[in-house]
Amino acid sequence: MDYLALLEKGIWLGCAGVGFAVLFNVPRRTLGVIYLIAALGGMLKFYFLSLEVGLILSTLSGASLIGFASILAAHYRKSPPMTFALPALIPMIPGLYAYKAMVGIMKLTAEKDPVAYGKLFFETVNNGLSALFIILSLAAGVAIPMLIARKETVKRIKPELVLEK
């Protein structure tokens, strides 16, 4: 495993996360944390990929890390967890697969040769399903930690606020 290459990926992942954070108008105090969470989650995904875990499972673990980290950050920076999770998640979106599936469908409409059609159909469906399942695992990876933590946080925040007074 080339750790320097992984670190370089982390830097770009953070840049991508902050770009989307600004597009979504997040509070200024959260920008630094978003950079960190986006870099860490994406780096975990690329690390698992290098261990040949499989694309969907590595995406799921990266997204879960983002989900749990965003809940911690929400306490630390006083902002809803989704503020951190969504911008950090965007760099993992399977753009290349979706693009290839789309171009494949376009080619299918023009293809007449049955053998070439079969090969193209196989590739297109494979790319499209990969994109679909990666998106599902992204959403699940972020939504499930939030669901686990939700009931606790509401209870935990409230007594603290009362105690402070």
Place this chain on the structure above:
Amino acid sequence: MEIVTKPTKYELGEMLLEIGSLLMVAGANTERVKVTISRIAGAFECDSQLMITNHALMITLTYNSKVKTFTSVKWVPNMHLNFNLIADISAMSWKIVEEKWSVERINTEMKLLNKKALYPRFLVLFLVALAGSSFCRLMGGETVEMIVCFVGTFLGLYVRQESMKMHFNFYLCVFFAAFTSSFIVGLYSFLNPEAESIHALSTSVLFLIPGVPMINSFSDLIDGNILNGTTRGVNVLVIAFAIALGLMTSLLIFNLH
């Protein structure tokens, strides 16, 4: 004469609808709207029943006495993402519960909430374009492709902002933006046929991906708000279709495969 000290029913209900619609527009999921509104209504000792659809909010408030009720519907405009507003309203709802705010105070506070964009337009364009070229790098693009992707994303987002200002249909705006971005990259690969451009082409439209509705759709489904989840999911599909259409138009113009 206890009722006199309480807010009139119209004020409270309308304020709750306003808060709910602000949250929906800013990009909150159904559960958050429901929780926030019932939290604030609880602070005024009211019971709130909500019906939330993608474009309308309906509330029925029942006061403790069960004599007074208030029902109203509010139209919710199109989504305009603003996470800062969600964070502010969420913090405000806790303060309302803890400090027993009056309706007047909440109304004045809501006027003070910053609804405008937090970052200057040029900074947003620059950072999103940088994010686009970061994607390009992550997919394996080299420096030249990154620069092409930067320019494509920058102009694409500019076109989307401008066409949104002219009040075009939202999906049409997405189509224009996707077409502009991919046109820039397509032009580059048309002028340099031997240079690699697939990474730039596939990542230049990524800034249009509807990430927030996508995640909201899934979390709505998990929360049991199946109807809202499905509606948001279909919205995501239509946006993705608009992106694909824009990309396809450029591909056909430059005959790239």
